[in-house]
Amino acid sequence: MNAKLSDEQLVAYLDDQLDTEQRARIDAAIAEDPMIGLRLQWLDRSSLPFKDAFSQLSRQAPVDRLQAMLDTLPSPARPPLSRRWFLAAAAGLVAGGVLADRLFLGWQESQQTSNWRGLVADYMALYVPQTLEHLPSDETTQRAQLQTLDEHLGLKLAPGQLSLPRVEFKRAQILEYDDVPIAQITYLDPVHGPLALCITLSSSGSRHVARERRHGMNIVYWSDMHHAWMLIGHNPPAELEAMATTLRSRFSA
Structure with missing residues (x-):
């Protein structure tokens, strides 16, 4: 339909x-x-x-x-x-x-390397806490959802790698734009509301964490040799950067 x-x-x-x-x-x-x-x-x-x-x-x-x-x-x-x-x-x-x-x-x-972040921001602008509150958050469901991300992006993700202070892991899903897969891992922050870690394939090489702001939300983003990553939410930029540092250390280990 x-x-x-x-x-x-x-x-x-x-x-x-x-x-x-x-x-x-x-x-x-x-x-x-x-x-x-x-x-x-x-x-x-x-x-x-x-x-x-x-x-x-x-x-x-x-x-x-x-x-x-x-x-x-x-x-x-x-x-x-x-x-x-x-x-x-x-x-x-x-x-x-x-x-x-x-x-x-x-x-x-505008559909160049950086614009995937704009597409994600467009989508995240629709989120409110009620979008995520009702979703199951048991580890069995999380592992099944992460398996789908692994199949599309060649990642080996486990719920423990994705845990972040204070926020609750709510859902992992694959979005797609022009046949390009984008992994979206959403969290619910009791203070700042919906938060997402998003990942797509990238061949631009490793880049340090940078900041930007879209639709009233803060974004920190970085890349490694095979993937581009971003965190987006209403959290302060410094808080997002601390989360990014934690995640990068886990995935590079």
């Missing part, structure tokens, strides 16, 4: 244009499939100041032709033209158009 959700349906969800039953169906899809949440995050970026960023390109865009094409759609099937709806329609209708080409190229350039 989730794969059949169109961008137009998700845009209508974001714009509160769906009835109760339709919203409930998409809520269930989001809970079942993490990639639906990522698609929603991408579509919701239409609320950012694109006008300023692409002011030069907008003069080249075939807006009149787009609007004429949209006007040919049957009225009952056409939702109000919100910014998000227009973004989704433009992406589908302007194949080969200047605006779509430039937007795609800019988006494609």
